[in-house]
Amino acid sequence: MCGIVGYLGNKNTKEILLEGLKELEYRGYDSAGIAVLQDNDFESFKAVGKLINLEEKTKDFITDKFAVGIGHTRWATHGKPTELNAHPHLGNSSYVVHNGIIENYAKLKKELMDEGVVFLSQTDTEVIVHQFEKNLKSAANPFEAFGKTVKELEGAFAILLVTKEEEKTIFFAKQGSPMLVGINAENEKYFASSDTPLIGHCSDVNYFEDGDYGYVTADEIFILDKMDNQKQPHFSKLTQNKLSAQKDGYRFFMEKEIYEQTTVIADTLMGRLGVEEILFDELENGLFDGINEIKLCACGTSYHSALSATYLFERYSKIKTSVEVASEFRYREPIMSKDTLFVVISQSGETADTLETLKMAKNAGLKTLVICNVDNSSMVRLADASILTRAGIEKGVASTKAFATQVTVFWMLSLYIAKLRGSLEAGEIARQITLLREIPVCVKVADSMHEKIKRLSKRYLHGHGFFFIGRDIFYPLALEGALKLKEISYLHAEGYPSGEMKHGPIALADPELFTIALLPQHLLYEKAKSNVEELSARDSTICAISPLEFDKADDFIQISTCQDYMQEFFEMMVVIQLLALEISIRLGNDVDMPRNLAKSVTVE
Ligand code: F6R
Numbered sequence: 001m002c003g004i005v006g007y008l009g010n011k012n013t014k015e016i017l018l019e020g021l022k023e024l025e026y027r028g029y030d031s032a033g034i035a036v037l038q039d040n041d042f043e044s045f046k047a048v049g050k051l052i053n054l055e056e057k058t059k060d061f062i063t064d065k066f067a068v069g070i071g072h073t074r075w076a077t078h079g080k081p082t083e084l085n086a087h088p089h090l091g092n093s094s095y096v097v098h099n100g101i102i103e104n105y106a107k108l109k110k111e112l113m114d115e116g117v118v119f120l121s122q123t124d125t126e127v128i129v130h131q132f133e134k135n136l137k138s139a140a141n142p143f144e145a146f147g148k149t150v151k152e153l154e155g156a157f158a159i160l161l162v163t164k165e166e167e168k169t170i171f172f173a174k175q176g177s178p179m180l181v182g183i184n185a186e187n188e189k190y191f192a193s194s195d196t197p198l199i200g201h202c203s204d205v206n207y208f209e210d211g212d213y214g215y216v217t218a219d220e221i222f223i224l225d226k227m228d229n230q231k232q233p234h235f236s237k238l239t240q241n242k243l244s245a246q247k248d249g250y251r252f253f254m255e256k257e258i259y260e261q262t263t264v265i266a267d268t269l270m271g272r273l274g275v276e277e278i279l280f281d282e283l284e285n286g287l288f289d290g291i292n293e294i295k296l297c298a299c300g301t302s303y304h305s306a307l308s309a310t311y312l313f314e315r316y317s318k319i320k321t322s323v324e325v326a327s328e329f330r331y332r333e334p335i336m337s338k339d340t341l342f343v344v345i346s347q348s349g350e351t352a353d354t355l356e357t358l359k360m361a362k363n364a365g366l367k368t369l370v371i372c373n374v375d376n377s378s379m380v381r382l383a384d385a386s387i388l389t390r391a392g393i394e395k396g397v398a399s400t401k402a403f404a405t406q407v408t409v410f411w412m413l414s415l416y417i418a419k420l421r422g423s424l425e426a427g428e429i430a431r432q433i434t435l436l437r438e439i440p441v442c443v444k445v446a447d448s449m450h451e452k453i454k455r456l457s458k459r460y461l462h463g464h465g466f467f468f469i470g471r472d473i474f475y476p477l478a479l480e481g482a483l484k485l486k487e488i489s490y491l492h493a494e495g496y497p498s499g500e501m502k503h504g505p506i507a508l509a510d511p512e513l514f515t516i517a518l519l520p521q522h523l524l525y526e527k528a529k530s531n532v533e534e535l536s537a538r539d540s541t542i543c544a545i546s547p548l549e550f551d552k553a554d555d556f557i558q559i560s561t562c563q564d565y566m567q568e569f570f571e572m573m574v575v576i577q578l579l580a581l582e583i584s585i586r587l588g589n590d591v592d593m594p595r596n597l598a599k600s601v602t603v604e
Helices: 013-023 051-057 105-114 126-136 142-152 242-246 253-269 300-317 352-363 378-382 401-421 426-437 447-459 474-489 498-503 525-537 565-586
Strands: 003-009 031-038 041-048 067-074 094-102 155-163 166-175 180-183 189-192 204-207 213-216 221-224 293-298 320-325 340-346 367-372 385-388 465-470 493-497 513-518 541-546 555-558
Touching: 003 013, 003 094, 003 155, 003 166, 013 031, 013 051, 013 067, 013 189, 031 051, 031 094, 041 051, 067 094, 067 155, 067 166, 094 105, 094 126, 105 126, 126 142, 126 155, 142 155, 142 166, 142 213, 166 189, 253 401, 253 565, 293 300, 293 352, 300 320, 300 340, 300 401, 300 474, 340 352, 352 367, 352 378, 367 378, 367 401, 378 385, 401 426, 401 565, 426 565, 447 555, 447 565, 465 474, 465 498, 465 525, 474 493, 474 513, 474 565, 493 498, 498 525, 513 525, 513 565, 525 541, 541 565
Parallel strands: 293 320, 293 340, 340 367, 367 385, 465 493, 465 513, 513 541, 541 555
Antiparallel strands: 003 067, 003 189, 031 041, 031 067, 094 155, 155 166, 166 213, 180 189, 180 204, 213 221
């Protein structure tokens, strides 16, 4: 996701900004830019793609005296990854970089355009700099104009702004998106959206709080809180360990990524939720014309999210849908008909088997769509259409946030198709959009929940196997729970449809067989419960996950009471991820790099 850096001092500003952006690369981005103000003269550079492109563009640019500079890596949300949409954004005499979303940008933009302001980009960010310059006209000084601007913005943001009107100053504001300032003995000031770019440059850092805004100069850090009371910076020592800084204090990247699900799902939803419709600007009208069937193809965790989609597409979009494991599909001489939309799902966009099925579908003349986390990956380049999941870079080999965002996209896509096909009433689509808006809250990890799972995990370190069971869309979630556990704990685990246990697997039931039972209140509760009772009667050790108390369970993990089974799905998803994580940690395994596994499987 997006990253911000800023610098004020006498050293090589260009190098410091580029180095800082490099430290933020791991977050994922599709374009980058810097702006430097020295001798009251601005230079700005932007490039699409990797930082090397920006380095190339700036190679003849020299910064060898006092300067202020800002830089940004952008992960496209409003508008495509183009140079014009890359930050910093320019007004007449000021530049701005921004992380987050300005929710009222459309209204501000319209007002500014009515007053004759010309916009160059499609971004929400550009309104900030124009609004600032508008306020400058009536304000006593640039800081007053900046403060007024900040108060006019709604949404989440971390902002750095530099202006010729006050050339030795960086203005900042923070609301909802992270931002810190670092200092050292040489009177330099460094800004960033996370600690890593500051390591090795700063001794002490101040993490801004929501509502903080102000400015820095060589001699001063001036901060106001949201009530406009002046406050002193609160400095703490900066860690000098880069890897631990990247993990933001979490023990493993997987843990960090589980916690990040709340923000990345919000990013996935951003700009795509209308009142009674889903907006996928990236899909051309007509993609679904003549389509009577959907075929999904993927591997591993992505296959599980695809399997979830089959329930949503048939239930809501009323379109025939099937799913296949890519490594099977490619060799079984499948029949492909042209009224089928072929959809591949991949976090990396490079998985060899999935890529091959995409090529097969294209060769057979089918329309193709990819749901992917990596822009410009092989699959995105090849498919006719793509929807990006916006999960940011996933470092843990065991996929978590990628799965969460894939299912989010599929839920949105099922409603998008439902609207096209008229298979759901507008009111029902609106109701589900309201539910979707709440998913970032559903996946927020509560301390008490994490503590409970940590404690409970010690009882699940042995045994002769785990069965994760669920019905309907909770079956793919059960498969995903079992996959997570076996990947990082090396314990044997299987996912099963709850109703299928009595057709064979129940023969394994004894106290050393652990059943992780998914019991949503809002979908087939009674049916799923009786399947668990059958296992309990045969002495399997049961860990039930449900909003409803269940007295036949040995262990019980209670999720919140939700309005809908999809919200229960996301709450349970977090529980099974944390359970796998905590069991693996207790077993002393390398959670982020489990044995025998690779993050991107580019061989068949
Ligand atoms: C499991 C996991 C793998 C991947 C699979 C497909 O945690 O990450 O099962 O889901 O290798 O990878 P992508 O989604 O990149 O095609």
